[in-house]
Amino acid sequence: MEILFNPTKLLLATAKDVVPVLALLVFFQMVVLRQPIPRPGRIVFGFFLVLVGMACFLGGLDLALFPVGRSMATMLTENAVRGSAASWTAYGWVYLFAFMVGFSTTIAEPSLIAVAGKAQEASKRTVSAIGLRVAVALGVAVGISLGTFRIVTGTPLYLYILVGYTIVAIQTILAPKVIVPLAYDSGGVTTSTVTVPLVTALGLGIASNVPDRSPILDGFGLIAFASLFPIISVLGYAQFAQWMAHRKGRM
Amino acid sequence: MLRQAGTALSRALLGSCRDLAPIVVVISAFQVMILRQPFPEFFSIAVGLVLVVLGLALFVVGLDIGLFPLGEALAEEFARKGSLAWLLVFSFLLGSGTTVAEPALIAITREGALAVSEAGLIPHTQASITGYALGVRLTVAVSVGAAIVIGVLRILRGWPLPYFILGGYGLVMIMTLFAPREIIGLAYDLGGVTTSTVTVPLVTALGVGLARTIRGRDPLTDGFGLIALASLTPMIFVMIYGLVVH
Numbered sequence A: 001m002e003i004l005f006n007p008t009k010l011l012l013a014t015a016k017d018v019v020p021v022l023a024l025l026v027f028f029q030m031v032v033l034r035q036p037i038p039r040p041g042r043i044v045f046g047f048f049l050v051l052v053g054m055a056c057f058l059g060g061l062d063l064a065l066f067p068v069g070r071s072m073a074t075m076l077t078e079n080a081v082r083g084s085a086a087s088w089t090a091y092g093w094v095y096l097f098a099f100m101v102g103f104s105t106t107i108a109e110p111s112l113i114a115v116a117g118k119a120q121e122a123s124k125r126t127v128s129a130i131g132l133r134v135a136v137a138l139g140v141a142v143g144i145s146l147g148t149f150r151i152v153t154g155t156p157l158y159l160y161i162l163v164g165y166t167i168v169a170i171q172t173i174l175a176p177k178v179i180v181p182l183a184y185d186s187g188g189v190t191t192s193t194v195t196v197p198l199v200t201a202l203g204l205g206i207a208s209n210v211p212d213r214s215p216i217l218d219g220f221g222l223i224a225f226a227s228l229f230p231i232i233s234v235l236g237y238a239q240f241a242q243w244m245a246h247r248k249g250r251m
Numbered sequence B: 001m002l003r004q005a006g007t008a009l010s011r012a013l014l015g016s017c018r019d020l021a022p023i024v025v026v027i028s029a030f031q032v033m034i035l036r037q038p039f040p041e042f043f044s045i046a047v048g049l050v051l052v053v054l055g056l057a058l059f060v061v062g063l064d065i066g067l068f069p070l071g072e073a074l075a076e077e078f079a080r081k082g083s084l085a086w087l088l089v090f091s092f093l094l095g096s097g098t099t100v101a102e103p104a105l106i107a108i109t110r111e112g113a114l115a116v117s118e119a120g121l122i123p124h125t126q127a128s129i130t131g132y133a134l135g136v137r138l139t140v141a142v143s144v145g146a147a148i149v150i151g152v153l154r155i156l157r158g159w160p161l162p163y164f165i166l167g168g169y170g171l172v173m174i175m176t177l178f179a180p181r182e183i184i185g186l187a188y189d190l191g192g193v194t195t196s197t198v199t200v201p202l203v204t205a206l207g208v209g210l211a212r213t214i215r216g217r218d219p220l221t222d223g224f225g226l227i228a229l230a231s232l233t234p235m236i237f238v239m240i241y242g243l244v245v246h
Helices: A009-033 A040-083 A090-109 A110-122 A129-153 A155-174 A177-189 A197-207 A222-250 B002-034 B044-080 B085-102 B103-118 B126-158 B161-178 B181-193 B199-214 B219-223 B226-245
Strands: none
Touching: A009 A040, A009 A155, A009 B044, A009 B085, A009 B199, A040 A090, A040 A197, A040 B002, A040 B044, A090 A129, A090 A197, A090 B002, A110 A129, A110 A177, A110 B044, A110 B199, A110 B219, A129 A155, A129 A177, A129 A197, A129 A222, A155 A222, A155 B161, A155 B181, A177 A222, A177 B161, A177 B181, A177 B199, A177 B219, A177 B226, A197 A222, B002 B044, B044 B085, B044 B199, B085 B126, B085 B199, B103 B126, B103 B181, B126 B161, B126 B181, B126 B226, B161 B226, B181 B226, B199 B219, B199 B226
16 A cells, blocks of 8 residues: 655645745735734634645545545446446446535535635625535536536537526526625635545546547536536525525515 | 634534535445445545544634634725725735646646647647646636736626626637637636635635725625636636637
């Protein structure tokens, strides 16, 4: 077994992510705005926690999730190919797996947790953080399983995206105005540390196992799905909540 | 301070256990029921899960006591002093500076450059592949910087977001017709990967902080939308890059 967990290397890698941000903030606060940093000890401690937290999180994912996820993606696609290569229905397990991976990784996504918390705070609790996260996770799940379906059938990516954004455009007109910016944001938030590596591995695994698919032309595009569908699901969630409130009001 | 952090941490630990439960259930269900295989290296998986739970909790607490207060203090200060030029410089640096070094971006541009060279659009040499990957990476960084600048201006002026987003996606569709086929999938994906785990919370804090400080702006309707723009512009810019290079 090779040693995947290397604390020093991980800490250095996350420091490369965190330190420039901290430097930028401190520079602007002190040099440009000429303001003292509020409670510097607390802030440094907070950044330290972020750094250690990210290192633990990424190291843990490398140990626990990624090997299992990757081997499972290839095993599932191999099984499906051996079953019956001709029909796309043979890939049922693949779609189910894509759905569940999409949902479970999005619920644990650190940046989504942060943004959902901010949304709850900014909306004075009319938007619930956990409701938002479940809506986003469902969107990612549907998006990724549809994306694997696209890879299996080999249909062009832009068609799906075009239809998706048409739906978003229509929903934008119909949905409550307050939720629109937040819904747009949840598209970009979902795809960072946890989801991207697993989903990319899934896409490449499927594209290289399904006959007549090239990982180069067909393997990309899952992330685009995962950023499109949360917009639809969050807008839909808001529309549903509005409709329910409306119905209750009438009764 | 330490005791406060301690209670926050224990609450966050509980939360992250709950957040990770779906992952554990999914992985074990598939492993046991469908693949019918025992876990390979059970011990290392258990250690990994403990680390993930701990890491997530530390990260969330750290954001609350470090990153968010500093980001919001900055946003308020900018809004009060009204130094627009500096605010825009800051926004650009925040967007592009944090994107350029993003590990996910580095990985995906390398893959993309390989794909493009295998399709025969650029010479199949090490130098040209590295150059192409760097070109795409810089394009993405500039486009994210530009997106945050546009988004901050939008918050200050109170322009409605849907026009930007729907107009932007209209542009993406038009660009898709003209851009080389091999770069389209990559360009679409790049929209999603650019915003990293540290950048997203900070950019959100900046937007919400600005909207809260400026009179007549609502934190919910005006404060969000920066991430959306930052996931949109890379698609347009990378397809333009593809058109120019080929």
